[in-house]
Amino acid sequence: MPLRCAAGYCSNRREDGVYLFRFPKDKIYRELWTQKVQRTRVRWTPTHMSVLCSAHFDDDCFKPLPALRESLGMKVRRSKILLPSAVPTLFSRKKYGQTHAVKTYQSTSIRRQKQQLADDLMKNGRQKAPDESSVEMQNAGFRSHRSPTVTPDPDVHKPLYQSDTAAYGSGPVSVFEWGDYLEKETSLGASVSCFRHAPMCDQWEDISVGMKVEVLNTNAVLPTKVYWIATVIQIAGYKALLRYEGFERDSSRDFWCSLVSGELHPIGWCAMTGKLLVPPQDVTGIADWKEYLMGKMVGAHTLPVEFYLKVSESLKQQSFKMGVRVEVVDPKHISRTRKAVIASVTGGRLRLLYMDQSDSPENVITDFWCHLASPLLHPIGWSKKVGHDIRTPSGKPPGPGLKGNCDSTVNLFKKPRFVYMDGCYFEEGMKLEAIDPLNLGSICVATVQKVLSDGYLMVGIDGGASHAADWFCYHASSHALLPKGFCKKNNIPLTVPKDFDAKAFTWENYLTETNSKAAPPQLFNTDFPGHGISPNAKLEAVDLMEPRLVCVATVKRRAGRLLLIHFDGWEDDFDQWVDHESPDLYPIGWCDLTGYQLQPPLGLVVENQAAPAKKPKIPLYGKKKRRNAKKRLQLLHQVKEDDDDQKPPSSNTTVQPPFKKEMTSVPHMTLVQPKSEPVEHQIAQVEVKIEEVEMETLISGHAAR
Incomplete structure (x- = not known):
């Protein structure tokens, strides 16, 4: 048979x-x-x-x-x-x-859990037949001013819980090329080692410029995949600029590649896996490849053998699971918290669904995004323990899929820095400088309104209506709390109360007029061990006013621990001050690594762009700080009107917004065209020994002339 x-x-x-x-x-x-x-x-x-x-x-x-x-x-x-x-x-x-x-x-338990959640959702009174209505996902933010490139699919059959591989913006996405953008902007990327929460941060010292790797050879005319040795010329986050060996100082064939995508291999990988090492067809003038490689490789270092195993291990996140209940700040009322359940985990970023949806519009489920190390996130019972205000339940039981599986505990969260509350400590009425939680680009005169337990403070911005609803909770070690004189020392404009002249403002006169005292400088977290993030460095940053969005950003300046983040394509009014250790800053390529949707600069033409930007939502909370939101709406409307007036019906080009300098993406590097002459049917086998690693290099005869 x-x-x-x-x-x-x-x-x-x-x-x-x-x-x-x-x-x-x-x-x-x-x-x-x-x-x-x-x-x-x-x-x-x-x-x-x-x-x-x-x-x-x-x-x-x-x-x-x-x-x-x-x-x-x-x-x-x-x-x-x-x-x-x-x-x-x-x-x-x-x-x-x-x-x-x-x-x-999938395991039986996971399938049953997802099926039960889907069944509960379909039985909920919020939904009707798929052709009649659907459940809309409303993303909560501190100021809704940015329109995402891709909006979530409001499919009624999608369960509330989703796997950790389904990041925000799944579906058609815009193809943003970091390599082309870096070359156009002539900018450098911040190193991965500068981000303690980023995968591979501790092992990134093994990666350096000059490293040799084996990579797919796109400059060869062969019917099968072949590889060649390349040198790392430049590193920007998780991205690297490579140059094939043999091109010497010719940078016209340089190409960008992700260091964590699995496309790069250590020297000797081809010999172990039976792959072919073939030099690029356009390299000329090298008669003896064996001698050439020996001169280039001896003494060079390569990618660690277990590098990708370490990448996989660093991406594992075991602390937070779907269905865990937490307490998180309420964006509609920043002075209180509310309970939420974790719906998904993507690269350490949590998508939270509020358990009490009574204040949400009909057929709308409000969610919120933050990092698992965010200071806005707390375990169940935290508000009661420290004396913080928490939203009172409406009495209506949570909807299907919003109950969660278990409460979060303290051991899941990073402990804040310990502060001594005995003796000299913060007191109610003390004055200081603080980052405005509703306008993160401003540092304002502020007052300690209330002292909570465990080192937490309720801080209010001076000059506005003195309502407890405008207070914000900071830990005493927070980077957002600054001693008096910080702005003057670092040449930063200080936002003063409305009744005072910013040019004539002095802390001494202000303390005298308000009959108050300033918080002692020793109470603030001034430790600054230094960091490698320099001004003009590129990175990927969360828009904290719309925390579901991760955007292309630039470090505009730094002042001690603080970094002023500028979102590329947007005006300076939307800049934000963040700490250099903020979990909302990521190196270049983080979104590619984790599968999260990266928002390209406003007005930049990108390939395969999805639906055009929709009109931003009206801010849901806070009656102040709407100036930037209105300006952003005007800018988006202006872009749309210009596009309608100037763009011909048959044109595929995108008109750049008038408020932004011309920024068009650099076209991709043209693939090398095959040679017209026939390929010679001769293969020479060369044994090359480099640092006690013996590999067989197969070199086509026509490339060795």
Whole structure:
């Protein structure tokens, strides 16, 4: 009886033009093969006669040399030879030839939980038939002024809870190329080691300029994938600018690549996996590649062997789970908190759904985004413990999917810096300088309105209506609390109360007129060990006024611990002061690594851009600080009107906003065109030994001339 493929819905034989491979003898790989087959044949076990056909293996699973020789007209016995580490990955639930991807099975408990949540949501009175109404997701922010590139899909069948891989803005996304943008702006990116909360921060010292790696060679005319050695020329966050060996000082072929995408490999990887090392076809003038590589490689360092394993481990986040209940600041009333449940976790960022949705419009579920290390996030019971005001439940039970599974505990949160509250400490009525929580670009004269437990303070901005609803909770060690004279010392404009002249304002006169005293300087967190984030450095930053958005940003200036973040494409009125250790700052490439949606600069033309920006929502809370929101609305309307007036119906170009300098994306680097002359059917094998790593380098004869 002829052998047939053991995969479900596949009965290929050798006569069908495929190759058959027996299951490996190695126990580990044999178990991996078995698990893959069991995706289509439950409880199936292999025998000594079981085989799989070549249709279930990706091209990278085969040795490239036989296929290359066959394409060059050379005789080969078998054009497909499996690598020892090959694992089948291509399976189908339908007959062979039909495309129907098989999804990875989930555990029974997870499937039941998601199914129950979906059923509860469909039974909720908020929803009707899919064609009649839908549940809209309303994102809460401290000032709704920015329109995202992509809006969440309001599909009624989408459950409230979503997996950690479904970041905000899933669906059609804009393709923003950091490499093109950095070259256009002639800017550098902040190092990953400057962000303590970023993945691979502790191991980033292994990455440096001059490092040698093996990467896919796009400058070769061969029918199979080949690789070549490249040098890291520049590092910007998780991105690196590479140059193939052989181009020397020719920067026209430089290209950007992500260091954490799995596309780069250490020296010797091709030798271990059977891949081909072929030099770029446009490199000329090098007669002996072996001698050339020996001169370039000796003494150089490469990517650590376990680098990507460390990347995977650093992305794991075990502390917060979906369904955990927490307390978080209420954006509509910043002086109080409210209970919420974690709906998703993406790269350490939490999407929270408020348990009490009684103040939300009909068919709208209000959510809020923050980082798991955000000072706005607290465990259940925190408000009662420290004496902070918390929203009183409406009496209506939480809706389906909003009850949560368990309460969060203190051990899940980072403990704030310990402060001594005995003796000399903050007192009610003390004056200081503080960042305005509703206008983070302003540092204002403020007053300690109330002293809470565990080092927390309620601070109010002077000059406005003295209402407790405008107070904001800060920890005594917060970067947002500053001693008097900080702005003058660092040449920062100080926002003074309305009845005082900013030019003539002095702290001595103000304290005398208000019959108050300033908080002692030793009470503030002035520790500054230094950081490597320099002005004009590029990064990815959360718009704290619309915290679901992560935007392209620039460090405008720094003052001690503080950084002034400017959002590219927006006016200076929307700049924000943040601490250099803020969990809302990320290195370049963080969104690519975690799957979060990055908002490109306003007015920048990007490829595959989704729906145009919609009109921002009306701010939901606070009667002050609407000046910037109105200006932002006017700017967006102006862009739309100019686009309607000037753009021809058949044109695909985007008119730049008049308030912003011209900023168009640099076109992608043109791929190298194949040579017109025929490829010579000659392959030379060269053994190169570099730092006790022996690798076989296959070099096509025409490239070695």
